[in-house]
Amino acid sequence: MATFTQADLVGCIRQAAGEDEGLDLDGDIGEITFADLGYDSVAMVEVTLLVERKLGVSLPEEGTGKDATPKGFVDLVNELLPASD
Template identity: 45%
Template sequence: MKELTLDDLRHLMRISAGEDESTDLDGDIIDAGFRDLGYDSLAVLELASRLERDWGVVVPDEVAATLETPRAVLDYVNERAAVK
């Protein structure tokens, strides 16, 4: 399986919950908190669902709640994808 990149994640974020007009997902967002990016817990759960569907990596709800930045999501998904 190929590695999930920040660009891949940006795409999933946009289709999961849209993009707040005041947030520039094309900027340096890797360590920005999802709340700072305008993504609430429901948007993060939708992102987790898309990661499972599109990337085959299960992100349980209780884990999704702890993934607070795009970097944390990338690390989580890529660590599990490498094991497959």
């Protein structure tokens, strides 16, 4: 995978933590904290572990918790992904 996208993250969120019926994860959520989206720290640990397993990266706690944003999470993952040729 060359780049991790917000759509990739949303897929991981749905798989690991589910989605509230009243929430549109496909909307403009990039700058909304995970807490404001309804995800607590336990949910974000599940999401983070799934992303780590899928991509073979190790993510720091800072930047992946409930106070992080999807945009920040995606940016962090992309910084840690090995460059592809």
